[in-house]
Every structure is written in structure tokens, then in C-alpha cells.
Amino acid sequence: MPGPTRRQALGAAIGVAAGGALVGVTSASADTVATGTRSGGGTAGRTGEPGSFDEVFKGRRIQGTSAETHASAHAHAGHGDGYRVLIDGRELPVMQHGKSGWSSTINHYERFATPLEAARTAVISLKGAVVVPFDPTA
Secondary structure, three states, X not given: OOOOOHHHHHHHHHHHHHHHHHHHHHHHHHOEEEOOOOOOOOOOOOOOOOOOEEEEEOOEEEEEEEHHHOOOOOOOOOOOOOEEEEEOOEEEOEEXXXXXXXXXXXXXXXXXXXXXXXXXXXXXXXXXXXXXXXXOOX
């Protein structure tokens, strides 16, 4: 009896790869431990504005709040919008793309439903490295 065909071998390899990706996604969500307040609704009086969060994800503390609540928020000063995300106390610049989602400077070409998802993906992409401050004048 002949061995498996190329098509059968390729199908098996794709199945194994998809299973591995699924295990990675489940383990990433299992590593999340909430340490503070997290709300999904609007907190700044604007419809669709994400709530604040403060949690530990993969050993890194990620926090997010509306930039209006911070006196030190410079990115959108005077505009009344913006969101501030911190990873281990260092700012991760994020921006909202209308209704298409959020992105960060770490994952600029990807869109995420919330700043929390953008921060979690940035933590995964950083692989233990620290966030370097963004200086547009450099």
C-alpha cells in the first residue's frame, strides 16, 4: 500500500499548524490576571470611548485611561480625545482609526477592537523588551 499523497501530507501539516496557533491564543488569554479596575463602557461621556483598565499580562503591568484624565497627556492636548496606555509605567502611543479600531506604535499596521487588545499584542511583540519613548523631533 502506498504512503500518503502530497495533498494528504499538506493537509495534515496545516492542521497541526492551526492547532498550534489555537493553543498559543488560548495560553495567551490564560496568562491574564486583572489587578484593578477594568470597564468596557464609555467613561469620558463620549459614545464608544473605551473604559480604563489596569492588569498584569504575561508578567507586565498594562494600564489604560482616557488622556483627558491625565494632566501630563500631551498627545492630544486641547482636542478632548485620546487615550493613554502604559506598559510597566512607560507610555505606549496608541491611536484610534475611526470605527476601524486601534493601533499602537509597536503593531502599527494591525487594527484592534480596543486599546487593551493593542496593549496585550504589544506586550507579546516586545518579548520582554521595554517600550522606548517616542520622540518625533529626533
